Amino acid sequence: MVGVNLVHAIDDPTAPRTRRQGCLRDVGITVLVMLAMMDLLIAASGGGFGWAELSAPASGLAAVLWPAGRRPAWLTPQLRTAVPAGISAALTAVVLLTGRPTGFGPGEAAVLLCLLLVAVRACPPAWVGVCAALNGAAAIALPLRLYEGTAREDSLDTLDTVVVAMAVLVLLVAVIAGLGGYLRTLDHRRRVAVTETRRAERLAMAADLHDFVAHHVTGILVQTQMARMMATSAPERLDPVLAGIEGAATQALASMRRTVGILRDHDDQADIVGQRPPGDLAALTDLVDGFDGVGNADGHRAVLHRDPSVPDSLPHEVQAAAHRVVQEALTNVRRHAADATAVTVALAYDNGTLHVTVRDNGRGGARLPEAARGGGFGLVGLTERVTALGGELHTAPRPDGGWEVLALLPAAHVGTR
Numbered sequence: 001m002v003g004v005n006l007v008h009a010i011d012d013p014t015a016p017r018t019r020r021q022g023c024l025r026d027v028g029i030t031v032l033v034m035l036a037m038m039d040l041l042i043a044a045s046g047g048g049f050g051w052a053e054l055s056a057p058a059s060g061l062a063a064v065l066w067p068a069g070r071r072p073a074w075l076t077p078q079l080r081t082a083v084p085a086g087i088s089a090a091l092t093a094v095v096l097l098t099g100r101p102t103g104f105g106p107g108e109a110a111v112l113l114c115l116l117l118v119a120v121r122a123c124p125p126a127w128v129g130v131c132a133a134l135n136g137a138a139a140i141a142l143p144l145r146l147y148e149g150t151a152r153e154d155s156l157d158t159l160d161t162v163v164v165a166m167a168v169l170v171l172l173v174a175v176i177a178g179l180g181g182y183l184r185t186l187d188h189r190r191r192v193a194v195t196e197t198r199r200a201e202r203l204a205m206a207a208d209l210h211d212f213v214a215h216h217v218t219g220i221l222v223q224t225q226m227a228r229m230m231a232t233s234a235p236e237r238l239d240p241v242l243a244g245i246e247g248a249a250t251q252a253l254a255s256m257r258r259t260v261g262i263l264r265d266h267d268d269q270a271d272i273v274g275q276r277p278p279g280d281l282a283a284l285t286d287l288v289d290g291f292d293g294v295g296n297a298d299g300h301r302a303v304l305h306r307d308p309s310v311p312d313s314l315p316h317e318v319q320a321a322a323h324r325v326v327q328e329a330l331t332n333v334r335r336h337a338a339d340a341t342a343v344t345v346a347l348a349y350d351n352g353t354l355h356v357t358v359r360d361n362g363r364g365g366a367r368l369p370e371a372a373r374g375g376g377f378g379l380v381g382l383t384e385r386v387t388a389l390g391g392e393l394h395t396a397p398r399p400d401g402g403w404e405v406l407a408l409l410p411a412a413h414v415g416t417r
Contacts, residue, residue, distance in 0.1 A: 029065065032110060036061050039105030053091055053102060060084035060111035064118070077122040081115045081131045088112060088138040095145045104142045109169070112139040113176050120180025121187065132180075136173040140166055218334045220248045225338075248290075280319035281310070281347070284326055288345050291330050302330065302343040310349040318411045321385050322347070322356045325393070328382050329358035329405040337362020337403060353391075354409040361402040 039057050063080040088108060095102050112135055119131035143165035223245045230238055284304060291302035326345055333340050340362030348355040386393040391409040398404050 032061065032064065032107070032114070035105070035110045036107035039107040042103060042105050053104065053108070056084055056088035056091060057105065057108040057111050059087060060108070060115055064111060064114050077118060078124065078127040078131050081119040081123065081135055084115060085112060085131070085135040085138040089134065089141065092138070092141045092145055102145050104145050109139060109142055112142075113172060116173060116176050117180045117183075120177055121184045132177060136177065139173055140169045142169065217248075218331050220245050221334075223248070280316065280323060281306075281312070281314065283323060284345070284347075287323065287326060287330070291333075291343065302345065305344065305346045307346075307348040310347050310354065314354060314411050317389060318354055318409050321389055321391070321409055322354060322407065324382060324385060325356045325405065325407040326358055332405075333358075333360045333362060333403075339363055340402065349411075352411060354407075354411050356405075356407040356409065358405040359398065359402060361398075361400075363401055 036057055039054060043054055063084055066075070066080075116132060116135040116139065119135050120128060123131045143162040146165075147159055147162045223242075227238060227242065227245070284306075288302045288304040329345075330343065333343055337360055340360040343358070343360045346355075346357040346359075348357075383393050386407050386409065389409055391407060393408075394404075394406040396404055
């Protein structure tokens with residue numbers, strides 16, 4: 001199992017290693033090198049084991065221990081596993097053809113078994129069978145180097161030893177091949193999981209892009225309606241409105257450019273997460289002030305009240321959900337209650353739960369065109385986001401007129417599950 005842990009660590013450098021795994025890797029390398037040294041000592045003693053037989057374990061040891069980060073592109077798994085196995089099988093064939101028995105060391109057997117694990121686990125599908133069969137056959141055939149093939153009594157005793165040794169190697173080859181297949185399955189599941197995670201992250205970023213752009217574009221539409229009305233009644237007050245349109249359009253384009261750039265074939269998951277559009281409590285001030293950014297000429301007022309009890313260290317997913325709640329609520333005010341003259345955003349924290357409240361005094365008049373009011377999916381997605389955190393979302397008309405959105409986001413245990 002030491003060799004298994006060694007190959008697992010070497011052939012999967014991206015997998016996080018614990019201290020225990022690092023120790024196992026070091027022990028595995030030490031044992032493998034010691035076994036190779038035993039081969040060297042056997043060859044030096046001249047006990048029927050020549051220097052030529054060292055070529056197979058030496059090349060195999062180099063293939064196993066070559067650091068993954070320094071391997072050239074041409075050193076593929078199939079090349080790493082096939083060449084040492086081919087050398088070993090060729091030496092065994094030469095011994096059988098010449099009839100001169102020779103020996104083999106434990107290092108060569110250990111290296112071939114390690115390479116068998118690499119072949120089953122890491123080789124491309126088209127090469128798995130070939131490389132695995134070559135390494136397995138080379139390992140099983142090693143004891144044949146001991147058999148002289150004559151009819152002498154000592155030769156028959158050697159035959160029994162060869163049969164037993166081959167039976168043991170057959171068992172080891174079967175176990176290692178099965179373990180390699182199991183690790184290959186785990187690797188495949190891990191790749192699928194990583195791919196699905198990246199896909200889900202990109203879909204989440206696409207949803208964020210929709211939310212950001214819809215918010216800005218809705219504001220542009222409201223301001224454009226105001227500009228048309230003010231063109232004849234108060235043309236001298238048009239400049240702040242046009243400046244608001246310019247600012248909202250700039251922010252929308254910046255959001256699209258940033259998010260679409262991230263969506264283009266990023267392999268680094270941390271890079272993707274780190275570049276997502278901002279969506280936390282710190283960004284709420286700009287979001288609410290931006291709602292005033294309809295030119296301060298249309299009567300809209302948005303005010304943010306943040307209770308001192310709200311901590312700054314809330315989990316990011318809670319802050320992002322709170323940001324989306326406020327964003328969607330403000331967007332709906334523009335879409336369905338453009339006559340609102342007061343909008344209040346309140347944040348409070350009680351018993352480990354973040355309370356996010358958005359209230360407006362709109363009566364439902366001065367609505368946007370039907371095509372600009374959306375398909376009603378914003379609150380559906382918002383409800384899914386809030387409930388996924390174990391929270392609750394309530395939306396209802398206020399008794400004194402207007403609308404209220406209340407989100408309860410549990411924050412005490414999020415991120416520790």
